[in-house]
């Protein structure tokens with residue numbers, strides 16, 4: 001692969017960090033291993049094939065999952081980039097049957113109003129029709145783990161002071177994607193679930209006022225033989241545009 005050997009000052013008039021910046025804040029040399037092109041393509045193809053095999057089941061097996069695996073997936077997700085490095089996320093995990101039962105009951109109540117009392121408009125219902133989802137959420141009790149990802153709308157310091165977080169939704173969305181990828185990579189399945197509205201999760205999980213539920217993940221193994229909608233993913237040409245030659 002082409003390597004352009006050139007002194008940084010020939011490329012950058014304003015090098016980062018500036019001497020002034022480095023005198024005020026700590027910096028370190030970035031650790032990065034360059035791979036040869038064949039290895040890069042092989043790894044990219046392997047990772048794509050792995051991720052293309054990810055699906056969201058709606059029936060989980062009750063088989064237990066060690067806490068360490070959940071911790072590792074959260075640790076991986078928490079390596080995500082975030083606005084001003086605020087890491088404005090909190091992954092709240094439970095395998096407690098009573099907590100899961102309470103979450104299921106509250107989620108089913110909200111979803112009952114959505115599905116049976118027409119809180120969802122027609123366009124929304126039409127989009128969901130091929131998935132056949134309804135207000136029954138038994139998987140919330142059967143899956144061994146539920147992890148609720150909360151966004152930290154602002155930082156609440158121990159002395160009660162508030163500090164702003166930046167690009168919270170973008171940051172938490174990226175962390176969510178990395179969490180899903182980490183779970184899939186380690187051999188677990190999850191469903192991205194958004195029972196709407198989700199405020200009940202703040203109450204049931206005893207979270208502080210600065211946290212707002214973002215998405216709920218039942219996690220475990222798919223029930224053997226479980227079916228998922230036969231979806232097609234958009235081809236590359238439909239999701240990628242290259243501008244210029």
Ligand SMILES: Cc1cc2nc3c(=O)[nH]c(=O)nc-3n(C[C@H](O)[C@H](O)[C@H](O)COP(=O)(O)O)c2cc1C
Nearest residue numbers: 054055056057058131133191192193194195228231
């Ligand atoms: C933000 C978001 C919210 C979702 N909410 C729900 C949900 O509440 N219930 C559900 O059954 N699926 C939900 N899904 C799952 C999608 O329906 C699913 O990802 C999509 O149909 C593609 O299927 P796949 O994940 O198997 O590729 C959600 C997905 C996303 C990204």
